[in-house]
Amino acid sequence: AASTDTFNYNVYHNLDEIYGFMDMLVAEHPGLVSKLEIGKTYEARPIYVLKFSTGGNNRPAIWIDTGIHSREWVTQASGIWFAKKITQDYGNDPGLTAILDSMDIFLEIVTNPDGFVFTHKKNRLWRKTRSLTAGSSCVGVDPNRNWDAGFGKTGASSNPCTETYHGKFANSESEVKSIVDFVKSHGNFKAYISIHSYSQLLLYPYGYTKDPAADDAELEGLAKSAVTALASLYGTKYKYGSIFKAIYVASGSSIDWAYNQGIKYSFTFELRDTGRYGFLLPASQIVPTAQETWLGLQTIMNYTRTHLY
């Protein structure tokens, strides 16, 4: 594409095309968007985060990541659309403008680059990282079981051959540790949103225990508002709740770690659909999915801005 205006948001793209998009967006909006490299993957690919900032120093910030599970292609595709939307809306949409006038947004579009490349080249249904485990012929760790929050407890597998293998130790995956180090060094994140697919759920901590989070009632209320806003566009129905209550016990997840770091507004979105295409959502649904999800994201971001802590 010659620019992010002619970039095609209605098709799935590979890693090079997505990284090319990011460079174009930065070049088109040097005063708003910058690209940070927060680390390298197991296979030594750079891990990039887009920073949207209108100034200030270490402002309160919002973290959004997509594609931590590489086969969930509609999430990386939605992340591209979100990036473009932010640059379009700043200065035009009062809500987004108010957010960026006082906060920063960090967006990691391809959170598992090695796995993502593998889905394009070899196995479209690959979920995990591509790290090798000594003593096993099986490859990869589930990057959403590798965080230091209930790590290794029920809700993840110790078998390297399973899809939910938690890894030898917390943060063993460089894709995870890069985020941990970045978020910790920044120290001023107020919201952490990780985007997955599928099953149309909005989840909040905890997953590794049935005990409710200290802010359970507030998170439930905010989740309800967010799914209501999301449904207002196309009527896409979401359920919401804690990970444990809404689906199952899951240990070592990113939002449990973020919440335990003190980032109160931590959520996981599980995007379309409910069970027709699963991970193989047709590309024609990328933009509608991104548009409706954006309404949910904006609800959470606006609430965070007006409820800083």
Add this chain to the structure above:
Amino acid sequence: KDDFVGHQVLRISAANEAQVQKVVELEELEHLQLDFWRGPGQPGSPIDLRVPFPSLQAVKVFLEAHGIKYTIMIDDVQTLLDEEEEQMTAFKTR
């Protein structure tokens, strides 16, 4: 590229905890090469399971033998992958 010809995705409805546990037993059988798209959770919440063609018969017999209801969510995974691939190729060609 790996192909998924004949692979099906089953949507399993476990009616109670005992049936959920039966499905969890399936998860341990590595030789079946099963891939849980949605893992076993609360009774009543859907479980989506990609089953390679060679394991299909065994899995369906197992589910039916235990009275666990299922439907076929995706009849042939490769068909959807081919459509996706064609779409991406057409875009690149254009």
